[in-house]
Every structure is written in structure tokens, then in C-alpha cells.
Amino acid sequence: MDLDAVISKKNLYPVFQPVVSLETGEVFGYEALARTEPDVFSGPITQLFSAAEKNGRLWELDKLCRKTAIKTARAMGLKRRLFLNISPESMYEHDFQEGFTRRQLAKYGIDPAELVLEITEHSENTTDKTPSLKDAADYYRQQGYRIAVDDVGSAYSGLQRVCALNPDFIKIDMGIIRGIEKDQVRQAMVKSLVTFCSSSGAGLVAEGIETAAELDELLSLGVMYGQGFFLAYPARTFTKTTSESYVRIMSFRHNKQVLADTAATHEKKKKNPDEIKKQPESRTVNAEGGHAVSALAAQGITQFPDTPAIDVLHLFQLHPDCALVTVVDAKKKVLGTMPRTVLLDLFGSQYGYSLHSHKLIRELMITDFLIIDGDAPVEEAASRAMARTEEKLYDPVIVGKNDSYIGIVTIKALLDSIVNVEVATRTQEISRKNRMLQEQQTIHDRDMRMAELVQKSFYSSKAPHTASWDCAFLFKPMSSVSGDVYDFYYNGDGELAGTSLFDVSGHGVASGLVGILSKYLAEQVFTSYGAKPLEKMLRQFNAELTKEKGMVENYLTGIFLRITENKIEYVNAGHTDVLVKTPAKKDCISVLGGSNSNFRGSFIGIEGLPDDYCTITQELTGETYLLLYTDCLTESRNLAGDELGVDRLKEIFARTPPGSAKEVLAYLLDIFEAFTEAVPLRDDLTVIVMKYSGNGSEKIHAKN
Incomplete structure (x- = not known):
């Protein structure tokens, strides 16, 4: 081994192995590891460091590794924590303490907070230096x-050193991790480290994870971070977590959350059952515009095929609401299902526990299952679910996309959704019709307001007040537009020449329009006929109105009253009587034309009815009050359902104190409102009080 050649020629390059968050499955950081080309040095890298330590060149090798790691990490755009291995001996080197690493970080623009100095021990030489190492x-x-303290649990890294250094990260030696799923002692040791890190705030990293079983065990123990070939191999570039390990981590977290939510819901139901309210469901719409079944999919619980069947049994025992576990592979492809009832039957049979407790769930799972595309309509999903055999009829339905798992839907959720959709559809239809009605009502109200304005512009707003006559009136529509018609006529000298009052059948715009037409025709006929008999004038009015209104079905009742000095001429077409009060005749109320009412003629505006109208003539002597009104006045009821009636009206009119027409009208209306109380009007109301003051002899004439 040519150590000098490695250091002097810088024949080293870094590789980066991900440190993975076992909470999210994402890369938390990268550990920089030194490597050499095989033609330079082919042995384990630890031998190179041992040789450097023996030759007093450990710091030189450390510097070279650190410099190349920082430079390469920066060149690749480091965005995670960078773990750098350092030997404890290097920390005492003068050059190290003078800020070599910090200068390198500053040179390449890396924040020191992103760097984790990982203290790695390869000998027992530093054991006695713990106090100075802590400093x-x-x-x-x-x-x-x-x-970070590396290789905790190995021969060189004891808990004493961990406590002394108070590290930010503790890395468990891979010797502890190897086969941990089968060793309760190792599990207990890691569990104690999890508890310690939770209390101290340190991050716990499990090194050397090489199998799915080891990862599953570490997940269940609550380890925060992981590192190893199963999660990701070291590479010259920054790599991500392997797909298999990522899916496994996320599946574990998903199932854990589902179980936690289920437990929390159970607990909440026990404590406050009334507080569990059904939340409105979000809806997903498929391509055809219907509700997609994926909108109903609950997360459900999934397991990998190599999960022991006994673990699934325990899961069912812990969570009584879980009816089915879905078995998926690393890519979430659905492989089968394990219904609660099936597994309980298997374990509950004679010798069932002995036969199945050592099996994996893939050996027992049901492979004949129903999986429905998430975009399928709810109705289709329900139809297919209900078409299953009786023993599978109430099993939850798997929802997927291209055989990839999305979730599960219970039969109850499907049926509830169909009912809700039906209710929603009908509600929408009702809402649509209500909107149409509201729009029609808006148009109607607008038309009524317009008709009201038009009608008011046609009608007199002031009552006549002349030398001989004082008048007052109330015109009160039941709604916006009235079917009552009133008018006052004057001669060339401005004296009151007559009045008319009509009551059009029906209500609303149609009756209001007929009323306006009637007012116009009545005025034309009254002014053009002069002194001609009133019954002829009324016949002419009837003929013209019947012709002009055409097919409109509304008809009228009404009266014409013509005044010539102290003489009144009066004709009645099926209308209410005109009441007469003469103060000289105390408490005496008479009916203009007589109480037998044989002078009343037929209704106006109905073709074919006889026009048997009769003119009544009466001369007035002294002060006299006339009361003209539409039938709403006498037909209105109180809260007990009693009508005011003609007789009661006569009594009220008789007791009315003498005064102006306005005062008499006010008195009558006060009594009327007191009688009817809060009962709304059921018809249009018009009341006219006419007061005559003068002298003359009273005569009554009838002309045909």
C-alpha cells in the first residue's frame, strides 16, 4: 500500500450515502465516504485510515477527504445536511483547531450549521481523552x-461517551441493527436509545439497514433516521431513497395514522357520542359528470405480502372496526385481501393457530377480490359490489387505478352515497325550480311596481272640497295593484258633478289594467252623456267595456253618482249599497234607493247579462253624509273569524260624531282596524265619505 501516493496525488474521491428520514421517507442528509480507485488501493477504506494513523498522517488523510467532500458537495448543489467523518485525534490537531474546515466551507459557500461532524472511533486510544474530546x-x-457520535454500541462507543459529548445525532452501529427483528435484546437496546433521544433532543440514526425486515422493526421501534443499502447505496451523485424502502416507510406511516385515527374516534365516541357528527363528503366528478367512487375511498390499512399472518390477526384484535386488510407490493399494486372474518375463522378452527401462526399473509390472502377503477361512477361500483356472492356481499370494495391501490369503500358508504346523490339531485331540482319561481316572482314584483305607479298616475290623489261638498277617501290595495276604481267628476265651473266607484273581480295586474280601462271609459261616458239618464249611461259604459276588454274574464260591480245642486242621481250595478246619514235624524242610517235593493242591476262586463239598471234620484236637505265603499269593508274578519258586516257598519256609521269628511273617515277606519286587529286584508279596500251641507226638500225618484 502506497499511502504517500494516495495522499500526495490526491487519489481519493467522495461518495454520498443518504441519511433517510423514517418519518417522511425523504433524504435528510448525506454522509460523505472516501473511496479510491481499485488500481490505487483495493482494500477496505478502514485499512487506509489505520495505516495513516500508524504513520502519523491521519490528519493529512482527514484533510484530503474533507476538502474533496466539501468541494464536490458544493459543485452538485448541496441542499441537505452533510455528514463528515472525523477521527477524534484530528480534533486535537492545530490546523483543525485553527479553522481548516471552516475556511473550506466559507470558500465553497456552505453554512456550518449544515455540516455534521461525525466522530468515528477506530481504536481505544481516545478513551482516556473523553474530557478533552468533550471540550x-x-x-x-x-x-x-x-x-454526531458514530458506531454507538460498538466496542469503542459506549453510553458514557454519548452522555459526555451530548451529541446532536447518535448513530447506532450496524452490528446492533443486523438481524434486529429476531433479537429482543437488541430491540430493547434500540428502544432505550429512542427514549433517550426523545428526552435529550438528539436525532437517532440506525446504520447498516440491509433488509426489509430490519427496516420494519426499526420503524415499529420509533427510530427517527436510517442509513444502509436497503434505503440507498452510496453514489458519486446525490441519490434518493429507493422506491421499495420509500413505499414501505410511507405505508407504515399511513397504517399507523389510520390506526391512530380509528383509536381516537373510538375514544371520542365513548366520551362524547353526541359530538361525532357526519361530515359532508367531498365529491370527485368522473369524465361523464357523475360522482366517482374514489371520492368515497377511505385510506384503509395495507400490508406487504411477507407480513406474518399473526401480526395481521393482532391488528384486527386491536382495531375492531377494521374489516379488511389489503395486501400490496412495494409499488402499491393490489395482490389480495384479508377479510377479518376469514382470518378469524382460520385461526379459530381446530389446530388453526398451530397451522397458520407461522405463515405469511400472502399464503392466506384472498386473490379473488373486487377492485374498481377510481373514476367509475358510484352507481356502477354499487351494482358490481352487490353482484358478488353472498359470502363476499358485504366485504369492502377495493378502489384502485391501473391495479394500484387508492383505498377501500364499504357497502354502507356506497349505498349512503347513492341515497345522498339522489337527495342531492332532487334538492338541486327543487332549488332550480325555486330559482325559477324566484325569478318569476322578481319579474312579477317588478311588473306590479310598474303597474302600481301607472295606476296611481291615473287616479285622483286629492279628494274634492267645494262650497257644497267635502269629500275624503281611502284607497288601499291588498297588494301593489288594486282592482278598485274610483273617480270624481267636475262641471265647467269646477263644482263637483259626480263620482264613480267600481270593484273589478280578481286581483293583480289583470284586474288593475281592467280598472284603468274602466276608469277611462267611465270618465268618457260620464262627461259625454251630460244630463241623460244614468241607466242609459251605464248601459253604454257596459257595452263599451265588454267590447274593449275582449276575452279578459274580469267583470265589475259599481255605481255612478251624479250631483246637480242638492239632487243626487244614482245607479247601481251589483255593488254594495250607499249608506246615508242625516244628523237631523239621530242614529238613523238609510240606504240610498231603499233597503230592498231591487234597483240593483247586473254586473258590468259580462256579455249576455240583462242590462236592467235603474236610476235613483234623491234630493238632500241639510247636512248629509254619504258612505261609498267596496265589499272588503264589510267582509273583513277579526281573529275570531267574524265579519264586520253591513249591520255593524251601519251602527258604527250612526255613532260617528259629526265633523269634516276626513274626520268621519278617520273615525270609521279606527273602528275598522280595531275590529280586524292584526288580520291582513283579503281584498282591495276603497272607502269614500261625502259630506253635503245645504237646504232642499228630500224626494226619491226611480227611472227605468
């Missing part, structure tokens, strides 16, 4: 470096 380790930690 050196503390010094370098203050410089920003991390400290």
Missing part, C-alpha cells in the same frame, strides 16, 4: 457545527 466538541458546536 473540543463543545468548541465546534459553538462554531455552528452539529456533532
Whole structure:
């Protein structure tokens, strides 16, 4: 061996072996290892370091290894921790203490905090130097470096040294790791180190992991980091964790989380069963627009085929809600299933435990299983699941993609989803119809507001007040647009010449439009007929209205009232009576035209009805009040369901104190509102009070 040639010609190059997080499966850092070309030195690298130590050239070799490692790591874009091996003897070298490593880091732009100085012992010579080694380790930690103790558990690295150095990382010697899944003593030792590191804050690294069984055991023991050929080989470039080990780590973490969540849910249900509420499910939509079954997939529990069957049995015993374990390979391809009932039957049979406790799960798993593509509709998944044989009918369904495992879905989840989808579909349809109705209502409300504005623009807003007549009125639609029609007419001198009041059948825009048409025609007929008999005027009005409204079904009741000095002419077409109050005749309320109502004619606007209208003439003497109203006034009810009625209205009108038309109207409405209380109007309401003051003789005439 030509040690001088190796050092002087720098015939060394670094390789980097990943230090893997056993929590995430990702690379945490890289350990730099020295290698030589075979034609330079073909033996184990440890022999080279032993020769350097014997020849007093260990520090030179250490410097060369460290320099090439830092330079190469920087050139490859180091983004992880870099573990550098140093011998304890090197830490006492003057050049080391003068900052050789720090200068190299500064030269290549690497933060000292990213460097882990890994103290590796190859002899017992440093045992007596532990106190000074501790001082050196503390010094370098203050410089920003991390400290690791290598090969813990070997002949040279005892717990005493670990306690003395208080390292940031503890690396377990590979001799402890080898075959650990079969050795309870080694398991106990590693478990104690896990506990120690958890308390001290140090990271625990298991070196030399070479088999899946060793990795599985270390995962179950709670080791934080791992290193070894099974996880990743040393290489000249920065490499990732092998696919098999990564899947194994993630599968373990996944199953652990599922079991923890299941246990937590069980515990929560025991303590607060009412607090477990069903959460709304997220939905995945397939290409056809339906709900994909993958949206229902729960994580489930997976195991590798070489898992002992007894371990799966224990898993079922610990977690009673787990109905099925899915067996997958390293690439998550589904190989089979192990239903709880099947495994319990196998172990529960005579000699079952003896026959199966040493078998692997691949020897017992069910290979005839149902796997459904994650994009398949829920309905299709349910149909295929329910088509299985009776013994498999209620087994969970495997959900996958290209045979790769996604999760499992229970039959209950499938059926619940179908019901929920049906409910959601119907709810959406109802919502759609509601939106349509709301849109129609919005349009209707807009039209009603427009119709209301138009109607108000046509109707009188002020009541007449002349030398002989004082009037007041209330016009109150049940909704926006009223089917009631009122108007006041004047002669050329501005004196009140008459009034009209009509009640159009129905409600809403149609009745409002017929009302506007009626008002227009009534005004035209009233002003054009002059002193002609009212019954003829009403017949003309009826004929014109029937013609103009065409097929519209609304009809009218109403009255015309014409005033000439102290004489009133009055015609009634199926309308409510006009009540007359003369204060001179105390408490006496009469009906204009007489109480037998034989002067009332037919409705207006219905073709074919007889136009048997009759004109009533009455002369007024002294102060007189006339009350005109639509039938809403007498037909409105109170909370007990009683109508106000004509008789009660007459009593109220009789008790009304004398006053202006406005005061009389206010009194009547106060009593009306007190009677009806909070009962809303069921029809349009119009009330007109007309007060006459003058002299004359009272005569009543009837003209046909």
C-alpha cells in the first residue's frame, strides 16, 4: 500500500450515502465516504485510515477527504445536511483547531450549521481523552457545527461517551441493527436509545439497514433516521431513497395514522357520542359528470405480502372496526385481501393457530377480490359490489387505478352515497325550480311596481272640497295593484258633478289594467252623456267595456253618482249599497234607493247579462253624509273569524260624531282596524265619505 501516493496525488474521491428520514421517507442528509480507485488501493477504506494513523498522517488523510467532500458537495448543489467523518485525534490537531474546515466551507459557500461532524472511533486510544474530546466538541458546536457520535454500541462507543459529548445525532452501529427483528435484546437496546433521544433532543440514526425486515422493526421501534443499502447505496451523485424502502416507510406511516385515527374516534365516541357528527363528503366528478367512487375511498390499512399472518390477526384484535386488510407490493399494486372474518375463522378452527401462526399473509390472502377503477361512477361500483356472492356481499370494495391501490369503500358508504346523490339531485331540482319561481316572482314584483305607479298616475290623489261638498277617501290595495276604481267628476265651473266607484273581480295586474280601462271609459261616458239618464249611461259604459276588454274574464260591480245642486242621481250595478246619514235624524242610517235593493242591476262586463239598471234620484236637505265603499269593508274578519258586516257598519256609521269628511273617515277606519286587529286584508279596500251641507226638500225618484 502506497499511502504517500494516495495522499500526495490526491487519489481519493467522495461518495454520498443518504441519511433517510423514517418519518417522511425523504433524504435528510448525506454522509460523505472516501473511496479510491481499485488500481490505487483495493482494500477496505478502514485499512487506509489505520495505516495513516500508524504513520502519523491521519490528519493529512482527514484533510484530503474533507476538502474533496466539501468541494464536490458544493459543485452538485448541496441542499441537505452533510455528514463528515472525523477521527477524534484530528480534533486535537492545530490546523483543525485553527479553522481548516471552516475556511473550506466559507470558500465553497456552505453554512456550518449544515455540516455534521461525525466522530468515528477506530481504536481505544481516545478513551482516556473523553474530557478533552468533550471540550473540543463543545468548541465546534459553538462554531455552528452539529456533532454526531458514530458506531454507538460498538466496542469503542459506549453510553458514557454519548452522555459526555451530548451529541446532536447518535448513530447506532450496524452490528446492533443486523438481524434486529429476531433479537429482543437488541430491540430493547434500540428502544432505550429512542427514549433517550426523545428526552435529550438528539436525532437517532440506525446504520447498516440491509433488509426489509430490519427496516420494519426499526420503524415499529420509533427510530427517527436510517442509513444502509436497503434505503440507498452510496453514489458519486446525490441519490434518493429507493422506491421499495420509500413505499414501505410511507405505508407504515399511513397504517399507523389510520390506526391512530380509528383509536381516537373510538375514544371520542365513548366520551362524547353526541359530538361525532357526519361530515359532508367531498365529491370527485368522473369524465361523464357523475360522482366517482374514489371520492368515497377511505385510506384503509395495507400490508406487504411477507407480513406474518399473526401480526395481521393482532391488528384486527386491536382495531375492531377494521374489516379488511389489503395486501400490496412495494409499488402499491393490489395482490389480495384479508377479510377479518376469514382470518378469524382460520385461526379459530381446530389446530388453526398451530397451522397458520407461522405463515405469511400472502399464503392466506384472498386473490379473488373486487377492485374498481377510481373514476367509475358510484352507481356502477354499487351494482358490481352487490353482484358478488353472498359470502363476499358485504366485504369492502377495493378502489384502485391501473391495479394500484387508492383505498377501500364499504357497502354502507356506497349505498349512503347513492341515497345522498339522489337527495342531492332532487334538492338541486327543487332549488332550480325555486330559482325559477324566484325569478318569476322578481319579474312579477317588478311588473306590479310598474303597474302600481301607472295606476296611481291615473287616479285622483286629492279628494274634492267645494262650497257644497267635502269629500275624503281611502284607497288601499291588498297588494301593489288594486282592482278598485274610483273617480270624481267636475262641471265647467269646477263644482263637483259626480263620482264613480267600481270593484273589478280578481286581483293583480289583470284586474288593475281592467280598472284603468274602466276608469277611462267611465270618465268618457260620464262627461259625454251630460244630463241623460244614468241607466242609459251605464248601459253604454257596459257595452263599451265588454267590447274593449275582449276575452279578459274580469267583470265589475259599481255605481255612478251624479250631483246637480242638492239632487243626487244614482245607479247601481251589483255593488254594495250607499249608506246615508242625516244628523237631523239621530242614529238613523238609510240606504240610498231603499233597503230592498231591487234597483240593483247586473254586473258590468259580462256579455249576455240583462242590462236592467235603474236610476235613483234623491234630493238632500241639510247636512248629509254619504258612505261609498267596496265589499272588503264589510267582509273583513277579526281573529275570531267574524265579519264586520253591513249591520255593524251601519251602527258604527250612526255613532260617528259629526265633523269634516276626513274626520268621519278617520273615525270609521279606527273602528275598522280595531275590529280586524292584526288580520291582513283579503281584498282591495276603497272607502269614500261625502259630506253635503245645504237646504232642499228630500224626494226619491226611480227611472227605468
